[in-house]
Amino acid sequence: MNSILLLIALLPLFGALVNGVRAFAKPLQPKNRAVTNFLAIASTGLSAVFAAWVAISYQQPWEHSYFTWIPAGIGHVTGGFLSNFGTDFALRIDPLSITMMLVVTWIGFLIHVYATGYMAHETGYTRFFTYLNLFMFMMLLLVLGANYIVMFVGWEGVGLCSYLLIGFYYEKNFAADAGKKAFIVNRIGDFGFILGIFLIFNTFGTASYGRVFALASANPLHYSGVATAICLLLFVGACGKSAQLPLYVWLPDAMAGPTPVSALIHAATMVTAGVYMVVRSNVLFRLSPVAMMVVALVGAATAIFAATIGLAQNDIKKVLAYSTVSQLGYMFLGAGVGAFTAAIFHLMTHAFFKACLFLGAGSVIHGCGGEQDLRKMGGLRKYMPQTRWTMLVACLAIAGIPMFAGFYSKDEILSGAWGFPKFGPAIWFVGAAGAGLTAFYMFRLYFMTFSGSYRGARVEGIETSEPEHGGHSLIPDRTHLDEGDVDLDKGHGHHADVHAPHESPLAMTGVLMILAVLSIFGGWIGWPAALGGSLPTPFQRWLEPVLLPLGGHEFHFHEASIGLEIALMATSVTIAVIGIFIAFRFYKRDETFSIPNRLATRFAPIHGLLTNKYYVDEFYNATFVRGTVVFSRALSWFDANIIDGLVNLTRHVTVFLLGYGSSLFDQFIVDGAVNGLAYSAGASSRMFRKMQTGFVQNYALVMGGGIVLIAAVYLFLKP
């Protein structure tokens, strides 16, 4: 089993390495796509099969150390103990890591398949799959690691892949900017994360989950003080990776990457790493009510904040991006109120329906020749029926309509929020209101895309029946401006001939259908007690071993009376239905969108605020980015003129004081310094000539002098 587990992670790495070498060795020649496909798909597919095998044969949590990675040495632990601060490369299997592993490998595999269709005409095809496979490897390290350091490796590794994939169209400045921004914002989060890891080392003498959680759960009172600091620092890391306030700004820009990347990395897997980390550290978080409160509040605030921005975006991927930020907020909200299983449950269902939505959006963009503006779509139900039906299912799932996956997970989170001792109902209300907004903007997206009649020009589209056109650059030269915002992912559309939107190939629609099915049935494993399920639900029972007892007290799942549960559900479903209905009135019934347009005019300031995303990017640019650069320029000036000026001044003074001394040594310094300072070309060249002809002896002499001095001291002063 040990080697199988390792193989699950290593297979994608193998695919990445081979494809990487192929891409590296002959960068400018087109590669054999069949080979690339085989390596990429077979490695992830096999990895997914092995993952399923490990899951099926799972009996109890275990971990295995493969080799000693960083034998850092003996350190002092708070309380006056020594401990070995070394780190092993170790992997762990328990219900939580199995859940994550299955989501990552299977969704990853599906998206790889989809990408073979979507990316078929790109020049950097092999490079793309290299990065994508590398991402799978890093993500698997993140979720399978048995200590915080291995998690951190995966954590930064997925960040690197995200950077490379966002910047996949590196020739476009917006893609390059977005990649860099993602990496740097994530680094700010990672800074907190690694400080948290150091505090864990100082407190527990190790970063291994097994030991840390065993110590913490055995002596909860002893560790509760430091747990707050640790958890808050870890949560800074989670905010960066999972795009929470105030570090969410990179995620919407990350849509510059190809759409399969947005689906895999920026919706289904990588961005949920923060949620995984918080749930993984649930023992520590439960020790600190303050940290839990912070997590819940940040989650709730992000959920509603991002949802409001999502209301007014016109780029299909931007809407989905803000919806991802908002949904991640729900997951943190769940974790913060102690509904850890609900957070992971929502993570999983979200992976299904959000992957489906993004891939559906990709299919739409593909079919419309690279168009991402919702206002130029419409009526696509005629042209792309499969995409339409699958996206409808995913929209119903995210809106939280009963029978669809999102309903069960979101409901579990909201019900947990209601029962939270501090501000429970208030947090619930924020969550429910956010759910209404979500339902509205998702169906706005749906109706604007598929209903009515087609509003775009006859597009210059990609033509799958012309494979000989593959291989040339698909990055169009024009950049499309959308209200001052650069349109992203314009990688599709290159033909001069004009034709109608069309359905995508089977590799894409097939994946969409699988994900749509999961977006329905994936939620049924968490069927709540209020609707005739069991308590705890099967999913809660599955994850229970991860929720260690604290000081002997078993973890209790939140339970409420069935009447209250049903009332809460009914309310949130009603809010969601109202959201859908408004979207229907605004965007389906009326082709000209007269109501929303009127509202936008009447409430122009608010509308402006929303379309401009509350000007947060502008604010960050003006303060942090600009501030750092200006301050650095000042420092650079200070360095060149003051610090170095002092050095040069010292030399002037020395030269002045020594004057023209008689000894050779003095002469050398003076000459050297004076000449070195002289700006005239004549002086330098004279110096240069001297240096070449005679000054070697001087150095030899100086050196010899020093040696003689020491030798003399040694010989004569020795008794």
Add this chain to the structure above:
Amino acid sequence: MKYDFGIDGIALLLILLTTFMGLIAIWSSFSAIDHRQKEYYVLLLLLQTGMIGTFCALDFFLFYVFWEVMLVPMYFIIGIWGGPRKLYAAIKFFLYTLAGSVLMLLSILALYFFNDGGIPFLHIIGLGNGYTFSMLQYHNIGHLIPVGLQMWIFAGFFFGFAIKVPMFPFHTWLPDAHTEAPTAGSIILAAVLLKMGTYGFVRVALPMLPQATKKWLPFIIGLSIIGIIYGALVTLVQKDMKKLIAYSSVSHLGFVMLGMFALNPMGIKGSVIQMINHGISTGALFLLVGIIYERRHSRMIADYGGLAKQMPMYATIFLIAALSSMGLPALNGFIGEFTILLGVANRSIWWAASAGLGIVLGAAYLLWLYQRVFWGPLDNPANQKVRDLNRRELALGVALVACMVWIGIYPKPLFDMIDKPVDYIVRKVDPGYFDLQQMPVPPPTTVATVEATK
């Protein structure tokens, strides 16, 4: 006359670094140096002798001789084969380091006299152990030196070493020397010469002057943290690629100093490992800048853009070198930075927090550089016909990348090599460090962390 010669794991690692990077530097010069080649290689080899000699010396006499020998060939390498302001840079480099080493010489002499007769005019009574330059002897008598004298001796060594490191605010010779030196000169300078200072601290200052080390500690920690952040900020806005990488060295060497003065095994081990890593990563970056300079004769960032399209191999290797330099896990830089910060945090989480800002800024300046040089449109016509790496350059790059990956994934052999010497130093500087009790094993819980047997 008797002299001591010997190495331990720390010196061995640095010698390996010296020989490896020396090879890289020489091989990188084949096309870069087109005049006075014989003298050039003679000087490079002489430089190697000086550097290896310094690492091998267990005797202050030899140490000082080799220390000074190193200066001369580097002076000529910068002065003859350097860029437009080569003379200014060469002389500045030479005089600045010379000034420091004169003070170091005074400290050596003070130790020398203290071991036997004392220093009468300062009313310092010696130990009467006989006159010797053996470093090992001073490792043993270090704690006997009166604290006041230790402080002064430390000061002398501090200037000698801190200028070489270079620590803030003694760093201004570095950007000039790096910018003007030929590629191989920059590689050696960054990879090995800067390590002389840090090596000096770990070999001389810590074990010989334990009390002074602790008294000087806040000052050195302060300078290191300032160096890390200040260096990184100044790096951010450099317009010249070589200068940018040179300033990043100030930041990186700040980490090395910080880790060393955490005075615990993690900090010092990390510091030694980071010396090696910085040598490889920064050496690689200088090599890569040299490669593009040979083709385009410009080091200005603004002259580039979109090179990834024209030179994909070069761009890939540059990216890996940059990632290694910014401490991305699974590459070498992370191992050093992580271990250093682990040790520093074990002493004070606030120091680690301040230094950690350097990591964030490290990503910022390297990625910004990368974006401006390699990404974006390839719009400068002069860049549109640049050749990608040739075989020799590719081999150099791949060799360096292999080291980065190896150290990043399996650094245990390196750690094993320095394990005992570092413990020795920790015991010298903090004799009670290992006296505490071993942490008890945690009690069993419901989650069994069993070894899987299947």
